[in-house]
Amino acid sequence: MSLVIMIAYDVLCAFLAGLLFWNFVREKKSRDDLVLYLLVMVPLILRLLRIK
Numbered sequence: 001m002s003l004v005i006m007i008a009y010d011v012l013c014a015f016l017a018g019l020l021f022w023n024f025v026r027e028k029k030s031r032d033d034l035v036l037y038l039l040v041m042v043p044l045i046l047r048l049l050r051i052k
Contacts, residue, residue, distance in 0.1 A: 010048060017044040 024037040046052070 013044045013047050017041055017048065020044070 020037050020041045024034060024041070027033050027037065
């Protein structure tokens with residue numbers, strides 16, 4: 001059961017990181033928003049790489 005939860009959590013993290021990356025690529029106006037996207041993406045990417 002815990003394996004299913006872990007896989008679902010990883011899929012959710014990958015989906016959110018993908019959305020944030022897509023918004024990061026499309027953002028052209030504000031550098032502040034780029035930094036905020038990166039700050040939100042860091043924990044998600046670390047989770048996907050299994051780094052604590």
